[in-house]
Amino acid sequence: MVESNSGSNTRHLPIVIIGTGFGGIALAVKLQEAGIEDFSIFERAKEVGGTWRDNTYPGCACDVASNLYSYSFAPNPDWTRTHSTQPEIFEYLKKVTSDYDLYPNIRFNHELEKAEWDSENQRWRISTNQGDFTCDVLTTAAGPFGNPVIPKFPGVDAFKGESFHTFNWDHGCDIAGKNVAIIGTGATSVQVVPAIQPIVKQLTVFQRTPSHILPRLDIATSAIKRAASKHIPLFQRSIRSMWYGVYESLVGLPQFVDSRFLVPFEKVTRYHLNNQVKDKTLREKLSPNYRFGCKRPVFSSLYYPALQESNVDLVCESIKEIRENSIVDADGNEHAVDVLIYATGFRIPHQISEKLIGEGGRSLSQFFGTKPKSFMGTSFSGFPNLFMMLGPFSAAGNQSAVFMLETQADYITKAILAMRKQNLATVDVREDVLTAFSNDVEQRSQKTSWVSGGCNSYFQNPEGGNGGLWPNWSFMHRWQSRQFEVAKYNVTRRTELENV
Numbered sequence: 008m009v010e011s012n013s014g015s016n017t018r019h020l021p022i023v024i025i026g027t028g029f030g031g032i033a034l035a036v037k038l039q040e041a042g043i044e045d046f047s048i049f050e051r052a053k054e055v056g057g058t059w060r061d062n063t064y065p066g067c068a069c070d071v072a073s074n075l076y077s078y079s080f081a082p083n084p085d086w087t088r089t090h091s092t093q094p095e096i097f098e099y100l101k102k103v104t105s106d107y108d109l110y111p112n113i114r115f116n117h118e119l120e121k122a123e124w125d126s127e128n129q130r131w132r133i134s135t136n137q138g139d140f141t142c143d144v145l146t147t148a149a150g151p152f153g154n155p156v157i158p159k160f161p162g163v164d165a166f167k168g169e170s171f172h173t174f175n176w177d178h179g180c181d182i183a184g185k186n187v188a189i190i191g192t193g194a195t196s197v198q199v200v201p202a203i204q205p206i207v208k209q210l211t212v213f214q215r216t217p218s219h220i221l222p223r224l225d226i227a228t229s230a231i232k233r234a235a236s237k238h239i240p241l242f243q244r245s246i247r248s249m250w251y252g253v254y255e256s257l258v259g260l261p262q263f264v265d266s267r268f269l270v271p272f273e274k275v276t277r278y279h280l281n282n283q284v285k286d287k288t289l290r291e292k293l294s295p296n297y298r299f300g301c302k303r304p305v306f307s308s309l310y311y312p313a314l315q316e317s318n319v320d321l322v323c324e325s326i327k328e329i330r331e332n333s334i335v336d337a338d339g340n341e342h343a344v345d346v347l348i349y350a351t352g353f354r355i356p357h358q359i360s361e362k363l364i365g366e367g368g369r370s371l372s373q374f375f376g377t378k379p380k381s382f383m384g385t386s387f388s389g390f391p392n393l394f395m396m397l398g399p400f401s402a403a404g405n406q407s408a409v410f411m412l413e414t415q416a417d418y419i420t421k422a423i424l425a426m427r428k429q430n431l432a433t434v435d436v437r438e439d440v441l442t443a444f445s446n447d448v449e450q451r452s453q454k455t456s457w458v459s460g461g462c463n464s465y466f467q468n469p470e471g472g473n474g475g476l477w478p479n480w481s482f483m484h485r486w487q488s489r490q491f492e493v494a495k496y497n498v499t500r501r502t503e504l505e506n507v
Contacts, residue, residue, distance in 0.1 A: 016139060022046035022423065023117055023133060023142040025359070028057020029078075030148030031407050032100060033416040035109050038211045041420050044045035047142075048109070049135060051118035055104045057097040058150060064176040064195065066202030067093035068225075070306045074243060075250040075407045077175070078103065082243050084236035090225040090306075124391060129432045129499065131392065144426070146419055147182040147363065148396040148412075151475060152353035162328040168348035173199060177178065182290075184208050188334055190326070191350035192218060194305050198352060200319075201309035210319045211334070211342045216462065217293045217300070219276045223306040251410070258405035259316060259480055262300065262455045269456060272299040283311035291494055292323050301460025355465050355474065356399070363388035375399070377469040380445040382436045382495070383488055391435040391499075394419045399475040400448045402458060404466075406481035415436045421491040433499040440495045445480060451478040 022038070022369065024031045027050040038046050054060055069076050073086040081103045087095060114137070123136040124144055133140040146191060152427070155172040171177045173195050187207045189196055192214040204210050236243040261268035284290045293311070295302075314321055324336035333341045356379060360371040366389045374380075374387060381387055384401020385394050396415045403411050426434060452458050452473035457466040468474040477484050 017132075017141055018138070019044075019130075019141045019347040020047045021142060022144045022146075023131070023140065024048045024146045024147040024148055026050065026057060026150070027052075027055035027100075027104070027113060028059070028148060028150060029100070030150065030412045030415070031057070031146075032104055032107075032109065033078060033409075033412050034146060034148060034396065034419055035112060036103075036107050037413075037416040037420040038423070039107060039109075040080075041424055043420070043423060046112060048113045049117040049119060049133075050113055050115050053115050054101070055113065056097045056100045057453050058152070058406075059093055059100060062093060062174060062176075062195075063178070063204075064173040064199055066198035067195075068198060069093075069096060070194065070223075071254070072250040073408045074247045075254070076409055078409060078412060079247070081106065082236070082240070082247070084233055084243060086233075087228055088225055089208060089228065090223070115204060119359065119362055121362050121364065124366055126366060129391070144392045144394070144423055146394040146396065147359055149357050149359045151355060151357060151397050151402060153359070154354050155349070156354055157349050158289050158351055160326050160329050162330055164303075166329050166344075166466070167331045167468075168345045168347060170349070171350040172351070180346060182207055182346050185278075185345040187211070187346045188342060188344040188350065189350055190350040191352070192216075193350065193352065194218075194303055195352075196350035197305045197307045197310045199348070201307070201313040204313040204316055204319055206304050208318065209343070211322060211344070212314065212319065213322050213334070214292070214334075215323075215325070217295050218302060218305040219273070219295050219299050220279060220305045220307055220310060221272070221276055222279050223308045225308075246313040251406070252405050255481060258300075261319035262405060262457070263451075263479060266298070266454065266456065269299045272304075276304075280311065283308075284315065285313070289315070289321065292321055295462075297462035298456040298460035301462040301466070302464040303466070352465065363390065363393065365393070373400065377405070378472060379468060379475055382441040382444050383415075383418065383484070384411075384475075385418060385488075386436040386496075388436050388438040388440070388441045391433040394422065400445075400473070400477050401484065402476055403481045403484065404476045404478075410481055411477070411484065414481075414488050418491060425491045425493055429493065429498075430501045431493070431498050432501045434493070434496040437496075448478055449473060452476075 008121055022045060024034055024046060027048055031048055035048060062269055069091055072089055073091040077083055083099055118136045123132050125132050129146045130141045130143055149170050155174040157172055169180045182203060183206045185207055186209045188211040190213045200212060280293055322336055324338050327335045327337050333343050335341050360375060363371040379399035381399045382396040402414060403412055404406060449472055455478055457476055458473055466476060
């Protein structure tokens with residue numbers, strides 16, 4: 008790790024990456040493979056893992072098949088299930104970090120407070136809880152989701168029980184034998200409810216909008232299959248390719264080809280509901296009135312059965328107020344609550360956008376406004392030498408996020424190589440290039456159910472347009488990112504700076 012100090016308390020690091028989730032680790036490995044070793048990774052926690060370190064709620068698992076939700080350069084033959092749980096994914100990330108000897112490059116307990124572009128010196132000035140730094144190139148790999156969102160319900164301050172967001176699951180809170188309420192019925196709640204239902208006295212589930220739920224096709228991986236994956240690499244690569252094709256085609260067809268391909272998905276979710284829920288009244292409560300894909304689809308074969316247990320109530324009325332030991336719904340019904348759990352999602356975009364200050368003192372959050380924009384989900388005009396992983400329009404709705412992150416890691420690595428080879432001090436994507444890309448994305452998004460499916464979700468921006476999903480095949484994103492085209496950027500060469 009290269010570090011310099013000009014005599015002040017500010018230390019200079021050539022390349023800084025923020026975050027050690029799948030994105031930050033992928034970029035670090037790609038830089039290593041390219042022979043670039045002078046990078047540092049800032050991590051606010053004391054271990055790597057990102058969201059798979061932080062989310063430890065009961066039942067936490069991945070909806071994407073393990074062989075695809077992993078790095079192509081670090082296949083894991085030891086996955087114990089088709090779809091892995093949080094502890095297993097967390098261990099995988101730690102192993103990759105160790106195998107590639109990345110720990111020496113990581114500064115743990117370093118939380119970004121602010122990063123501001125210094126136009127005069129052509130570098131980023133970074134403030135952290137551990138001191139100040141500068142760097143030539145800054146990449147944020149903090150992910151698209153920010154801090155947990157907890158709605159401010161009337162009377163919530165009077166509540167005397169224990170409460171927490173699923174992201175901050177309180178493992179010291181004993182919920183066994185207690186009256187528990189969970190607010191929200193999205194992807195997280197659908198995993199939590201079956202996990203805690205058997206141990207609580209009463210579970211009250213507050214639903215605002217039902218989800219389209221598909222059966223979860225998750226099975227244990229046999230010892231024979233694990234052995235084949237370990238000793239026959241082509242076997243595991245074939246499984247990975249199969250899963251890639253399944254996600255790419257089945258989920259991509261209704262979004263990028265013809266919305267009529269949504270019908271089979273809607274029929275499957277309807278069959279799944281009808282098959283598992285026999286009570287007509289409950290089925291009506293659980294039936295979405297919007298197109299498949301408008302909200303994040305959910306996978307579970309345990310959620311519907313859990314809702315029908317004798318100690319579970321599904322409440323579809325809105326919350327009127329929260330009292331000392333209860334919640335009152337809009338119909339005036341009072342529900343006893345000892346422990347209140349929020350499964351209410353996260354802020355989008357990530358709050359890090361408020362901490363990144365580009366040219367003219369404008370934050371990335373201000374740049375986004377109500378209509379996020381980018382070039383390839385990676386670069387932003389007016390923010391030289393800044394790259395983002397899973398920025399607006401780089402998260403694929405039909406593919407593993409890890410695939411997209413590897414694409415971006417390759418692109419950013421090529422950008423840094425180009426800067427060094429061509430002696431470039433700064434690269435800043437041209438505004439006309441960014442505008443053309445953003446307009447194309449907006450146009451392609453119009454026919455997707457993400458924006459025209461008849462619901463409100465985080466897939467949409469405040470203006471009702473695409474909130475940040477890549478509206479095309481994932482291989483097209485990789486194709487368009489196959490090389491770093493310097494001509495699409497405004498550049499400053501180091502010799503020009505020396506002559507100023």
